[in-house]
Amino acid sequence: xxxxxxxxxxxxxxxxxxxxxxxxxxxxxxxxxxxLGALSIYGGRILSSIVKLFTAILTGxxxxxxxxxxxxxxxxxxxxxxxxxxxxxxxxLCSGAYISQYVKGAIMSIDEGQSLAARALGMTRxxxxxxxxxxxALRRAIPGISxxxxxxxxxxxxxxxxxxxxxxxxxxxxxxxxxxxxxIFTALALFYLALCTLANFxxxxxxxxxxxxxxxxx
Amino acid sequence: xxxxxxxxxxxxxMEVLKGVHLELREGETKVLMGPSGAGKSTLLKxxxxxxxxxxxxxxxxxxxxxxxxxxxxxxxxxxxxxxxEFNLFxxxxxxxxxxxxxxxxKGMSKEEALRRAREVLEAVRIGEELWGRYxxxxxxxxxxxVAIARALAMDPVLMLYDxxxxxxxxxxxxxxxxxxxxxxxxxxTSLVVTHELDFAMEVANSLAVMSCGLIVEEGPPSEVxxxxxxxEARRLFCRV
Numbered sequence: 384x385x386x387x388x389x390x391x392x393x394x395x396x397x398x399x400x401x402x403x404x405x406x407x408x409x410x411x412x413x414x415x416x417x418x419l420g421a422l423s424i425y426g427g428r429i430l431s432s433i434v435k436l437f438t439a440i441l442t443g444x445x446x447x448x449x450x451x452x453x454x455x456x457x458x459x460x461x462x463x464x465x466x467x468x469x470x471x472x473x474x475x476l477c478s479g480a481y482i483s484q485y486v487k488g489a490i491m492s493i494d495e496g497q498s499l500a501a502r503a504l505g506m507t508r509x510x511x512x513x514x515x516x517x518x519x520a521l522r523r524a525i526p527g528i529s530x531x532x533x534x535x536x537x538x539x540x541x542x543x544x545x546x547x548x549x550x551x552x553x554x555x556x557x558x559x560x561x562x563x564x565x566x567i568f569t570a571l572a573l574f575y576l577a578l579c580t581l582a583n584f585x586x587x588x589x590x591x592x593x594x595x596x597x598x599x600x601x
Numbered sequence: 602x603x604x605x606x607x608x609x610x611x612x613x614x615m616e617v618l619k620g621v622h623l624e625l626r627e628g629e630t631k632v633l634m635g636p637s638g639a640g641k642s643t644l645l646k647x648x649x650x651x652x653x654x655x656x657x658x659x660x661x662x663x664x665x666x667x668x669x670x671x672x673x674x675x676x677x678x679x680x681x682x683x684x685x686e687f688n689l690f691x692x693x694x695x696x697x698x699x700x701x702x703x704x705x706x707k708g709m710s711k712e713e714a715l716r717r718a719r720e721v722l723e724a725v726r727i728g729e730e731l732w733g734r735y736x737x738x739x740x741x742x743x744x745x746x747v748a749i750a751r752a753l754a755m756d757p758v759l760m761l762y763d764x765x766x767x768x769x770x771x772x773x774x775x776x777x778x779x780x781x782x783x784x785x786x787x788x789x790t791s792l793v794v795t796h797e798l799d800f801a802m803e804v805a806n807s808l809a810v811m812s813c814g815l816i817v818e819e820g821p822p823s824e825v826x827x828x829x830x831x832x833e834a835r836r837l838f839c840r841v
Contacts, residue, residue, distance in 0.1 A: 494688075496684060496686050496687075496688035497688060497690060497691070499651060499684065499688060500682075500684065500688035500689070500690065500748075501690075502651060502677065503649060503651060503677055503680075503681075503682035503684075503752075504677070504678075504701075504702040504706055504751070504752075504755065505674050505675070505677040505678035505702065505706045505755065506674075506702070506705065506706055507674055510705055510706070514701060514705055515690055518692050519690075519691060519692045522692065593692075
């Protein structure tokens with residue numbers, strides 16, 4: 384029991400850093416994904432081509448490579464980011480690129496009548512996308528987005544590679560000192576499981592609350 | 602109120618409108634009938650510029666709306682459009698469906714928009730118990746009446762109806778037609794594409810028959826229906 388308490392105390396700073404990474408990068412990644420998804424459809428030829436190239440690159444690079452490029456490569460261009468900032472930026476860019484594909488698919492699945500009705504009311508294209516199309520598309524994209532956030536929770540451990548003191552990094556260091564791998568990595572696994580379960584629960588809750596529009600006549 | 606001169610529109614080389622002329626005075630209701638593919642829906646979509654005509658001119662309230670200088674968004678605010686498939690915003694409640702145009706497009710305050718929504722929803726007989734429901738929780742007739750309320754709320758100078766009852770069964774059609782009749786009697790200027798002869802006979806000031814992208818006959822509904830002059834109108838009214 385004493386060991387468990389000591390273990391949790393030792394891991395707590397890493398736990399907080401991991402939660403911080405996810406809590407910042409998940410909403411930013413979703414916002415970026417929504418923006419890129421909308422631009423890929425409504426952005427015109429030039430913007431949608433840029434978005435296409437951006438997503439092709441970021442979904443083609445492994446997250447670890449993106450992170451290393453941002454942390455070690457950007458200083459070559461005079462841009463210096465700390466380990467946490469570099470990890471956050473790479474999580475946001477990578478998840479944004481994947482989420483944009485879910486959002487794009489969801490926008491394309493919205494009935495054209497919704498867009499016609501918005502325009503008939505006198506909405507501008509921007510109002511139509513912001514108030515009518517995106518809210519419906521994001522609801523449809525929730526299952527894909529929730530998968531992406533779960534991946535992000537799991538991949539957050541890669542941030543150790545650039546020196547972020549997140550929970551995996553702390554566990555690894557702790558194990559090299561006290562060598563209790565079973566207890567330490569079981570605790571680590573349970574932590575990731577709890578975080579993924581919580582994210583799943585929140586997305587399920589969101590889906591249930593928003594499902595009413597799909598329901599039939601009572 | 603509405604004057605259309607020589608309107609032409611083609612899709613991929615196929616001419617859908619071949620020089621349509623039409624006039625509608627303030628407070629009048631004109632019914633447009635014709636077989637499928639005659640160009641009725643395209644004509645309505647040209648009037649509120651959802652579709653850009655290739656040639657011809659459209660005047661609404663004396664203003665040429667087909668002029669390239671005209672602000673399309675402002676023109677659409679002046680013209681209410683009711684679709685065959687309702688096209689209510691699925692993610693919004695009945696009340697939000699009606700108020701969203703008022704707050705986001707017209708810039709009304711929330712209170713003002715709610716007051717206006719209350720007026721129009723009552724006018725189309727949508728009771729308060731339905732205001733919090735989503736479109737998927739309404740019957741077809743209720744959906745179409747909400748769609749009419751949404752268009753009316755914007756205070757348009759002209760209402761366009763594109764076969765508003767063709768997706769409804771006779772009972773639900775009746776509910777919608779009653780509301781449309783009431784609005785026409787109140788002097789709401791309307792251009793209605795429909796196959797409802799009773800509606801045309803009872804409410805419309807004139808009836809135009811469209812065929813192959815042209816208006817082939819026009820006159821008082823009773824005259825056009827009972828004594829059609831053109832072969833297209835004769836074929837249409839024998840079938841209806």
